[in-house]
């Protein structure tokens with residue numbers, strides 16, 4: 001099939017590269033000419049494992065990029081909208097969705113063939129039918145259902161594992177306004193046989209995506225609340241959660257005695273908070289949307305409140321040992337919101353680093369991938385370093401903000417150099433007795449030896 005993808009970020013580019021690799025003809029559209037040039041040069045504008053290899057495989061034979069939306073849409077059977085849907089502080093901000101819908105509608109005005117427009121961006125329930133569809137009709141002068149189809153197909157990929165997630169989907173949700181739309185949508189995914197497919201209404205498809213993200217965010221904030229309480233009552237949250245995980249309703253025991261460990265277990269662990277481009281904004285958007293419809297949304301409001309306070313636990317643990325930040329040498333390990341990505345949007349590292357800057361700390365920071373993004377946020381006040389060893393050399397305190405696997409080398413490194421730096425583990429990734437001075441989320445702060 002010929003597919004135009006509008007918006008070439010994490011979702012648009014990964015979807016485009018994977019669908020091209022599966023045999024579709026894809027044109028990726030973006031308003032950012034630099035991104036378009038990068039893609040046509042086979043240079044991934046974002047970091048994602050396997051993306052380079054995919055671009056080498058599909059560009060230019062089955063994937064090209066352009067800023068010319070009209071030409072791309074007119075040359076395609078289907079347009080996928082994958083533009084950003086930020087939270088504007090009060091509500092979901094649909095300005096990019098509206099602009100993309102209007103431009104697609106205008107392209108369809110003098111395009112005779114039946115075309116299907118699919119919303120892949122995460123949008124609150126009702127958006128596809130109540131916002132996108134009317135804009136398409138108005139801009140094209142045509143009738144949805146008769147002249148073109150409209151559908152909603154949420155994306156579930158996770159940054160850091162995006163290509164694997166897209167290539168081996170766990171479910172495909174297709175919400176079409178009618179059977180003809182859904183049939184065309186289904187044809188895109190014929191290349192993924194044997195996957196569970198849900199055929200549903202657009203607003204149900206929209207709701208599935210928010211429900212999935214809100215549940216995962218809830219598990220994290222629940223774990224963080226238990227972690228904070230554990231620290232207060234003097235128990236270790238890692239042991240507490242291990243005892244909870246072993247409930248066979250969570251980790252069933254197979255006949256051969258092996259435990260099945262479902263993926264959601266990794267969300268039942270305390271840390272310095274969730275970030276990224278999805279959970280924070282999606283939960284806030286759902287709260288606002290629900291409140292606008294008269295729903296109280298108390299649980300999800302608490303999920304956000306717990307998360308907003310969580311990065312400050314790192315500062316509390318740091319200042320318990322070093323009350324005065326001025327001149328304190330602090331190494332910040334990790335800027336990305338999670339390992340495997342260069343995405344720093346809403347990363348807990350950002351507010352923590354800002355507090356350190358404001359307090360006058362002397363900061364060195366290291367992230368294996370996200371340095372270029374972090375430097376844009378902190379053009380001064382932080383010395384970015386390219387190796388773990390150099391970052392922690394001479395540090396009074398070390399904050400682990402992202403669970404990059406390479407940080408597991410820290411105890412051996414500190415032992416080698418004789419460093420007695422105070423390690424504050426925001427991801428509980430080091431054994432607590434592996435360094436001479438340790439503090440961690442969900443653990444009572446120890447008195448200095």
Ligand SMILES: NC(=O)c1ccc[n+]([C@@H]2O[C@H](COP(=O)([O-])OP(=O)(O)OC[C@H]3O[C@@H](n4cnc5c(N)ncnc54)[C@H](O)[C@@H]3O)[C@@H](O)[C@H]2O)c1
Nearest residue numbers: 007008009010011030031082083084085096121122155159
């Ligand atoms: N990032 C994820 O892990 C993820 C996972 C699932 C769903 N989503 C959802 O997918 C959507 C996209 O997320 P993302 O992280 O890929 O966003 P992103 O910010 O990385 O990319 C969006 C792209 O759209 C482009 N754009 C904006 N308006 C445009 C227009 N009119 N025409 C062409 N291009 C335009 C921007 O230049 C940008 O490159 C969001 O709704 C997000 O919630 C994201």
